Amino acid sequence: MSKIKTAFFCQSCGTQFAKWQGQCTACKEWNTIVEEVIHKEEKVAWKTESSSVKKAAKPLKINEIDSAEEIRMDTTDGELNRVLGGGLVPGSLTLLGGEPGIGKSTLLLQISLKLPYKTLYVSGEESQKQIKMRAERITPNGDNCYILTETKTQNIFRQIEEIDPEIVIIDSIQTLYTDYIESSPGSISQIRETTAELIKFAKETNVPVILIGHITKDGNIAGPKILEHMVDTVLQFEGDRNHVYRILRSLKNRFGSTAELGIYEMLGSGLREVANPSEILISHKDEELSGTAIASTLEGMRPLMIEIQALVSTAVYGTPQRSTTGYNAKRLNMILAVLEKRAGFHLGSKDVFLNVTGGISVDDPAIDLAVMAAILSSNEDIPVGKNFCFAGEVGLSGEIRPVNRVEQRIQEAEKLGFSTIFVSKYNKIALKNTLIEIKLVAKIEDVVAELFG
Numbered sequence: 492m493s494k495i496k497t498a499f500f501c502q503s504c505g506t507q508f509a510k511w512q513g514q515c516t517a518c519k520e521w522n523t524i525v526e527e528v529i530h531k532e533e534k535v536a537w538k539t540e541s542s543s544v545k546k547a548a549k550p551l552k553i554n555e556i557d558s559a560e561e562i563r564m565d566t567t568d569g570e571l572n573r574v575l576g577g578g579l580v581p582g583s584l585t586l587l588g589g590e591p592g593i594g595k596s597t598l599l600l601q602i603s604l605k606l607p608y609k610t611l612y613v614s615g616e617e618s619q620k621q622i623k624m625r626a627e628r629i630t631p632n633g634d635n636c637y638i639l640t641e642t643k644t645q646n647i648f649r650q651i652e653e654i655d656p657e658i659v660i661i662d663s664i665q666t667l668y669t670d671y672i673e674s675s676p677g678s679i680s681q682i683r684e685t686t687a688e689l690i691k692f693a694k695e696t697n698v699p700v701i702l703i704g705h706i707t708k709d710g711n712i713a714g715p716k717i718l719e720h721m722v723d724t725v726l727q728f729e730g731d732r733n734h735v736y737r738i739l740r741s742l743k744n745r746f747g748s749t750a751e752l753g754i755y756e757m758l759g760s761g762l763r764e765v766a767n768p769s770e771i772l773i774s775h776k777d778e779e780l781s782g783t784a785i786a787s788t789l790e791g792m793r794p795l796m797i798e799i800q801a802l803v804s805t806a807v808y809g810t811p812q813r814s815t816t817g818y819n820a821k822r823l824n825m826i827l828a829v830l831e832k833r834a835g836f837h838l839g840s841k842d843v844f845l846n847v848t849g850g851i852s853v854d855d856p857a858i859d860l861a862v863m864a865a866i867l868s869s870n871e872d873i874p875v876g877k878n879f880c881f882a883g884e885v886g887l888s889g890e891i892r893p894v895n896r897v898e899q900r901i902q903e904a905e906k907l908g909f910s911t912i913f914v915s916k917y918n919k920i921a922l923k924n925t926l927i928e929i930k931l932v933a934k935i936e937d938v939v940a941e942l943f944g
Contacts, residue, residue, distance in 0.1 A: 499524050500679040505715025527674040561746065564658070564699065567605045570755060570764045571598075573793070574726060574739050576747015579658070582697040583746065584690055586664075586719065588704040588712040589728030594737055594757055595703050598728065599660050600625060601761045604633035608657035611650070615642040615666030615676075629761040642676060644669045644688050656698065661689070663703040665713055682714040686721055719743065730757075731850060736771055737762065738851060751791035752851075769796040769907055772849040782869030785880040786861030787900035787912065788853055794903035796880060797853060801865035802844040811840055817847030818862065819854060826863055826885055833889030834935045836870060857894035859885040860913060863935065864942060873943055878910035889935045893918040901927060913938060 499508040502525055504518040514521050563578030572578050579585070589595045596617075603610040604626055614622060619638050626633060637654055641647050644667055651659065661667065667685040668676040675681070686702070693700045702722070705713045712719060719725050723745045730737035739753035754765040765771060773785065773796055782801045787794060799818075806812070815823050823845055830836045843866060847853055860883035868875045882900045884892040893915040894900070901920070904912045905927040914920070916933040932938050 497526050498680075499526050500715075502679060505679045505683065505717055525678075527678055527680050564608065566602055567607070568602050568764065569766070570739060570753030571602065573791075574741050574747075574751045574753045575724065576744060576751070579699040579701075580723070580746045581699055582693050583699050583724065584686075584693050584722040585699070585701045585724040585726065586704050586712065586722045587701060587726045587728060588706050590706060590710075593728050593730055594755070594762060595728050596662050597625065597629070597757075598739075598755070598762055599662065599701060599703065601629045603636045603658070603660055604630040606635060606658060609635050609637070609654070610658045610660065611637045611639060611654055611656035612660045612662070613639045613641060613647055614662045615640070616662060628759070642666050642668060644685050648688075648692065651692070658699055658701070659689075659693075660701045661703065663705055664718075665705045677713075679715050682718060683721075686718055690721060734850060736765070736850065748791055752793060768793070768849075769903075772797045772851070774798055774848055779874035779877055781872045781874045782865055784861040784864040784868065784875050785909070786853075786858035787880055787882040787904050788855040788858050789896060789900065794899050796903060796907055796909075797851070797858070798848040799858065799861045799865045800846040800848060801862070801869045802842075803838065803866060803869040804842050806840055806842050812842045812844070814843075815845045817850070817852045818845055818858075822856075822859070823862070825887070826859060826866070829885060829887060829889055830863065830866065830935070834939060836867065838866070838870065841870070856884040856892075857882050857900070859883065860891060860938065864913075864938065867939065867943070871943055875942060876911065878908070879913070879942075880904045880909045880911070881913045883913060883915045883932070885935070891915045891917075891932050891934065891938070898922050901925065901929065913941070 499511050501515040501518065501523050503515060503520045503523045506515055506517040508524060511524055511526065515523055561580050563580055565578050566572055587595055587599065600612060600622065603612050619640050622638050637656065639650055664682060664686060665677040668681050669684050669688060672680050672684045689700050707713050724741065725743040727740045727742050728737060729740060735757045737755040737757060739755065741749045741751060743749065754768045755762040756765055784799050786797050786799055788797055813820060813824060827838050827843060831838055845862065860881040863885055864875055864881055882894055882897060884894055886892050897914055897918045898920060901912055901922060905925055909927060911928045911930055913930045913932055916931040920929065930941060
């Protein structure tokens, strides 16, 4: 009997050590190093006829490489297609992470039931009856979807050979294990090894694989950081379980942009795509209230109209508070300093609270003008016109700086029925015959004069 081999791994970053120690020298975390049994054998987890006689790759001149655009597989979900960059790339590995109960399994089961491709949905967390109950609630008909409850990769590959699916979905990677590593499922070495086997399968068969990944209490995907480096695409499913809206973001994408955003609404019958995000990002009210302003922002190629809410009040305690939700707190402090220095508003002794509605975070500098308008509206207790919107960056000298793709922002505001948009005087605008009034402003004083006289 061969001697059992063990090694020590950091549960936080996956670094291997020869012996136990209190602190990981790589990530500086304490008490994260655990001993795991490793037993390396010759791997025969996934083999194709071609892989056994595969020839070594040869270098090619860059001019000789085929540059034809990769054909993508339509997921029938417009929001997911947008975030992926147009659809699933054959042979790609996609990792979807998110908090427990946020709707990861619901999203992928819903997509697998509607896909026109033969799909194998592998679950290591639920039984086939549980999945069937959820599937009946979402879509009763799913002729191309096969459900497998299995956690051992060797058995999964055996079923893949029999069914020959065109797409494979794994729920979740932390539940899988392989016989070639003698450690428990969810451990560092098991996650790394099972992911490597799935990558080998995907690349050799050209079948896209989608993995669901658990996250830690810090919000990071559980397992070694190398897991995110190994896969082609990392998606994050965000939201609050107490609210019905969910946001799908791309943290890494080898085949598209990471700036795109997908929005869903959680219903009893599954997740509904929200084609017009402005419907949830702008609150509907009967009367005009002070402290609110509408900003025109961009997420990837998609223009969004979002509502900025501000509350300015006298500081009860000695030190004024500065609190933001969905907006950079340092940028808020900068705008307050510009208003005090350049425009003469005394805000240094007042509490300022800022909120971006809809639960999203925005880092587009073009919303500075709307933030400034909301703060001044609350400070003066004068409402901003409900048909006004803003797109401009505020500079340190009090000037309104131009923003990119301003014409697309103006067209979105016009489409949603806004009557006036405030933009920088220095933006070059070639739009003609627009119904919306474009107010060109150069300094903070111009905006104050237009809004509050």
